[in-house]
Amino acid sequence: MRLDPRPPRISRVNFLPTLPSLLATPRVPIIHRDISWLQFNERVLEQARPTSNNLPLERVKFLAISASNLDEFFMIRMASLSRELLLSRSHKKAFEDLERVKKLLLEKVLRFGARQSEIFDFLSTELGKFEIYLVGDPTREEKMRKMGKMLFEQHILKELKPPETFSFHNLSQLDNLEMAVIFPDGLWYRIPRSLPSVISFAPDENKDTPAYFFFLDRLLLAYLGQTFMARGAPAIVRLTRDADVTSGLIEQGTEPTPDVIRTVLSDRDRGRPVRLQYKGHLSADFLERASAQLNLAPEQVLPAPMSMCLPGLWTVVDKFAKKKKLKKKSKKKVIYPAIKSFLPAPFENPHQLFDKLKERDYLLHHPYDSFEAFVIWIEEACRDPKVTSIELTVYRLGTLSPIIPFLKKAAKTTNVGIVIELRARFDEGNNLMIAEELSKAGIRVTFGYGKLKVHAKMAVITRQEKDGPRLYTHLSTGNYNAKTAKMYTDLAILTSNQEIGKDARIFFDAVWKGTIPTGFKHLVLAPTALHRRLLSLIQTEIRAAIRGENARIVAKMNALVDEQVIAHLYRASQYGVKIDLIVRGACSLIPKVEGLSKNIRVMSIIDRYLEHSRFYYFESSKQMYLSSADWMPRNFFKRLEIAFPVLDPRLFKYLEKTVIPTLLSDTVKARELTAQGTWKKITTRVGQPPLRAQFEFVDMAQRGYKSTSLS
Numbered sequence: 001m002r003l004d005p006r007p008p009r010i011s012r013v014n015f016l017p018t019l020p021s022l023l024a025t026p027r028v029p030i031i032h033r034d035i036s037w038l039q040f041n042e043r044v045l046e047q048a049r050p051t052s053n054n055l056p057l058e059r060v061k062f063l064a065i066s067a068s069n070l071d072e073f074f075m076i077r078m079a080s081l082s083r084e085l086l087l088s089r090s091h092k093k094a095f096e097d098l099e100r101v102k103k104l105l106l107e108k109v110l111r112f113g114a115r116q117s118e119i120f121d122f123l124s125t126e127l128g129k130f131e132i133y134l135v136g137d138p139t140r141e142e143k144m145r146k147m148g149k150m151l152f153e154q155h156i157l158k159e160l161k162p163p164e165t166f167s168f169h170n171l172s173q174l175d176n177l178e179m180a181v182i183f184p185d186g187l188w189y190r191i192p193r194s195l196p197s198v199i200s201f202a203p204d205e206n207k208d209t210p211a212y213f214f215f216l217d218r219l220l221l222a223y224l225g226q227t228f229m230a231r232g233a234p235a236i237v238r239l240t241r242d243a244d245v246t247s248g249l250i251e252q253g254t255e256p257t258p259d260v261i262r263t264v265l266s267d268r269d270r271g272r273p274v275r276l277q278y279k280g281h282l283s284a285d286f287l288e289r290a291s292a293q294l295n296l297a298p299e300q301v302l303p304a305p306m307s308m309c310l311p312g313l314w315t316v317v318d319k320f321a322k323k324k325k326l327k328k329k330s331k332k333k334v335i336y337p338a339i340k341s342f343l344p345a346p347f348e349n350p351h352q353l354f355d356k357l358k359e360r361d362y363l364l365h366h367p368y369d370s371f372e373a374f375v376i377w378i379e380e381a382c383r384d385p386k387v388t389s390i391e392l393t394v395y396r397l398g399t400l401s402p403i404i405p406f407l408k409k410a411a412k413t414t415n416v417g418i419v420i421e422l423r424a425r426f427d428e429g430n431n432l433m434i435a436e437e438l439s440k441a442g443i444r445v446t447f448g449y450g451k452l453k454v455h456a457k458m459a460v461i462t463r464q465e466k467d468g469p470r471l472y473t474h475l476s477t478g479n480y481n482a483k484t485a486k487m488y489t490d491l492a493i494l495t496s497n498q499e500i501g502k503d504a505r506i507f508f509d510a511v512w513k514g515t516i517p518t519g520f521k522h523l524v525l526a527p528t529a530l531h532r533r534l535l536s537l538i539q540t541e542i543r544a545a546i547r548g549e550n551a552r553i554v555a556k557m558n559a560l561v562d563e564q565v566i567a568h569l570y571r572a573s574q575y576g577v578k579i580d581l582i583v584r585g586a587c588s589l590i591p592k593v594e595g596l597s598k599n600i601r602v603m604s605i606i607d608r609y610l611e612h613s614r615f616y617y618f619e620s621s622k623q624m625y626l627s628s629a630d631w632m633p634r635n636f637f638k639r640l641e642i643a644f645p646v647l648d649p650r651l652f653k654y655l656e657k658t659v660i661p662t663l664l665s666d667t668v669k670a671r672e673l674t675a676q677g678t679w680k681k682i683t684t685r686v687g688q689p690p691l692r693a694q695f696e697f698v699d700m701a702q703r704g705y706k707s708t709s710l711s
Contacts, residue, residue: 021104022677025097029570029590029597031677032101033561034077036586038108039679041069043606043671045112048119056126057320057335058608060313063119067310070109071177071240074275076425078105079242082274106299113305120306130334131210132320134313136306138214138222145222147201148214152223155199156216163187163228168293171276175269176241179308181220182282184232189224191216197312200319213316215307217279235280238308239294242271246423250638256422256447261432277304336608341370341486342701350380354463354496357472361495361648363710365659366478367609368701371485374459374474377494378403381461381472382410388469389415391508392459396427396479397434403480404434408441417444419511421454448640449514452527455635456642457492457628460504471501475644477613477626488612489694491626491655497647507642516640526629526641531564533643534631537618538568538577544620545576552619554660556582558612559630560589573599582663583673584611592675602673603682605666607694616643617660624652653709658700668692 024032046052047062081102088094124134138148164170166188174180179191195216202211217236225234245264246256254260273294278287278301291301320335331337344364346356353376364373381387383406390410397404397420407416420435422428439445448454457476462469478490495501503523510517517525524533538553545551553572560566560581566589569579579600581589591600605611617624627643629635646652667690671679684690705711 021100024101024588029593030563030566031588031590033559033586033588034073034081034105035101035108036561036588037073037077038105038112040585040604041066041073042112043604043679044069045115045119047606048123050122050126055334055336056123056130057132057317059119059123060127060316063116063123064311064313064317066112066116067305067313070112071311072426074240075176075243075271078102078274079244079272080247081105082242082272102297103299106297106302110299110302113303116305116310120310127334132316132334133210133212134316135212135214136218138218144212147212148219149223151199151201151214152219152227156195156219157227159192159195160189160224161192163189163230168289171237171239171290171293172273174237174239176243176271177238178269179217179220179236179238181224181234181236183225183230183234185230187228187230189220191220196315197309198315200315202319211319213319215309215312217304217308221280233281235278235282236308237279237282237290238277238304239273240275240277241269241273243268244425245271246425246428250423250451250453255449258422258432258435258447261422261428265428265432274300276301277308278302279304279308338486339367339698340702341367341372342704343370343372347373347376350376353377353380354384354472357494357496358470361493361497361651363648363651363654364492364494365613365697365701366485366488366490366492368489368697371482373494374476374480374492375402375482377461377472377474378459379406381463382406382414384463385413386463386465387414387461388464389417389462390459391417391461392419392474392480393454393456394418394420394431394434394480395424395455395457396481396484397431398481398483399430399433401434401480402482404437407438407443411442415444416442417446417508417512419446419448419454419508422447423453444512446512446514448511451638452516453639454511455628455639456507458504458507458642460501460508462505470496471498471505472496473501473504475500475504475626475642477615477628488610489697491613491615493626493644493646493648493651495648500644500647511640522645522647524625524643524645526635526639526643527637530627530629530641530643531562531636534565534616535568537616537621537623538565538572540621541577541618542572542575545572549620551575551577552579552617553577554580554582554617554619554664555615555631556611556663557614557630558584559586559632561586562631562633562636563588565631569600570597573597580660580664582611587673590675590677591673597675603664603666603670604673604679605663605670605693607669607692609694615655615659617656624655650709654705658708659697662691662693662696665691666693669694 020026022031022035024030044062045066048059053059085098088098135144138144166182166186178193181189197216199214221234221236245268273296276290287301291298344362346353381390410416418438420431422431424431435445459474461472474494476492478488499521503520506519507517524530541551541553560583573579581602583602583604587602591597591602614627624646625643629641635641667682667684669692670682672682673679
């Protein structure tokens with residue numbers, strides 16, 4: 001049977017009666033990416049419920065994440081949707097579809113806030129049993145009232161500017177995520193964003209004594225009026241603006257130089273308003289006039305949940321984790337202890353590391369394997385007199401990266417070059433600061449180019465050896481960031497394979513020249529080849545299915561929204577290819593639909609660590625790639641991405657026979673996408689013990705990978 005070489009189109013279907021509200025376009029089986037993303041955040045919030053997690057401080061983390069996620073959703077996705085609406089006004093059908101999606105998103109956000117408040121109440125009660133108090137209303141008890149007043153006077157009052165007369169025009173002066181308190185007597189106070197959103201009261205930080213946590217907005221509502229003798233009950237508002245300041249640079253192909261980035265960063269606080277939150281009583285007339293002043297739809301003026309400061313709940317977790325003198329029993333009941341990550345033996349003797357790398361490749365599965373392995377490798381390269389050059393890409397490095405001092409020192413005698421992407425969203429300022437620091441130390445720095453963000457994660461070291469220069473390459477799915485490497489799951493390969501090294505050399509040589517890399521033997525590059533290669537590999541599985549051979553695809557990523565890839569996956573399912581997709585966040589594909597996607601399963605895992613690794617496995621062609629790229633148009637066409645093959649048979653076998661089955665067998669934290677576009681908990685079969693994939697990986701690492709192909 002011959003395949004149609006043309007890319008398939010996703011046709012309209014009439015058997016999705018429960019889905020229209022979720023779809024980007026009615027009857028076309030593609031879930032709108034933003035609706036799917038909100039479903040992801042609902043799965044995050046689910047982890048804050050006692051039924052999902054029995055450790056209360058772990059639940060606090062997820063409540064904080066759900067709130068900061070939602071802030072970013074408005075700053076980026078809702079802002080993007082607003083721009084799309086403006087551009088589509090002349091296209092009635094497209095405009096109506098976008099209006100419908102926007103309305104549904106805002107309805108979901110409103111219900112989401114109510115669930116956050118409900119979960120906060122559960123958590124407050126639970127943490128109180130461990131003498132950790134989240135103070136929702138500081139005026140409810142005399143003891144709390146005195147503490148709250150003291151914190152207000154010590155930490156807040158001295159930072160406040162004098163009040164001003166309020167007019168609705170004032171609302172337009174608020175910066176992004178800035179709060180203001182408004183009184184009925186016509187006064188208002190802008191609240192400095194430098195103030196901590198959650199303030200703790202603990203008599204002794206290091207002892208196992210009660211700790212109290214107060215929220216900035218609730219303290220302001222309780223004490224600001226009586227301090228300045230303002231009349232009437234105050235309300236508090238918080239404005240969210242479009243913060244996607246570098247998107248315009250990418251669309252225009254503007255070179256991301258430090259001066260350009262400084263200019264656009266100054267505009268982040270003044271983007272188009274996308275949301276106004278409020279707490280306290282405000283009349284319907286006030287809300288109507290506020291929305292008109294800010295050019296917001298009425299649905300974009302939203303009541304806040306219990307507090308506008310929920311992202312600050314990380315303070316509670318951090319304060320508790322840093323306490324030195326705590327009862328171990330108490331700590332184990334509220335938060336997971338830090339794991340001891342595995343460090344492969346060669347990294348314990350760094351002077352032998354390069355010799356060991358010539359013998360075999362090493363797979364690093366973070367955080368189960370220590371990120372220290374990468375740090376040690378870079379550190380040893382910086383010390384080794386045989387090393388002639390060190391080059392790496394930086395997307396989100398972290399201000400306190402342990403490799404920075406070594407690179408600066410090595411630059412005195414070695415050629416050190418770093419490609420820094422200045423447009424990494426919300427890390428632009430940090431990357432700019434790192435770039436300036438490294439440049440001053442004599443390190444060669446470049447910033448990517450044109451419309452393409454440099455998102456590939458790669459480092460290559462050239463070492464002069466007896467038989468000539470030899471290349472050592474590190475390729476990763478995640479950032480070279482020591483902090484997030486303890487919180488995100490990622491996969492990396494460290495290899496002395498010279499063909500991979502030559503591909504890496506081609507990559508860096510091209511980037512230094514400002515040209516698109518070409519001529520790879522093993523690496524697959526976006527925007528030139530990755531999308532096409534994936535579609536070709538899917539077609540290969542289809543041909544295998546037609547021949548009656550085993551045909552299977554397993555892919556893991558953060559998001560799946562590319563319509564051409566989805567169309568090919570639908571077609572593969574119809575030809576009998578078995579497809580398992582592990583998608584952490586937004587997934588526009590609808591699985592398990594008869595006649596469309598019956599052979600596709602989609603699952604998502606949200607657990608202690610953020611799932612961040614990406615891999616693509618194709619069974620009939622025995623191909624497996626790891627990558628920094630999600631299956632999204634931006635990754636395929638607007639970024640410089642790398643997919644790298646797993647060539648070492650031992651590593652391939654471990655990923656194929658251990659990692660994939662473990663992820664797919666999770667019955668504790670995995671959720672499955674249904675044909676109705678909803679997510680459900682996976683039920684354990686009778687007699688089958690529950691399996692939690694992340695805990696299984698921790699156990700494997702702590703046993704030194706015995707009984708696996710890595711042992």
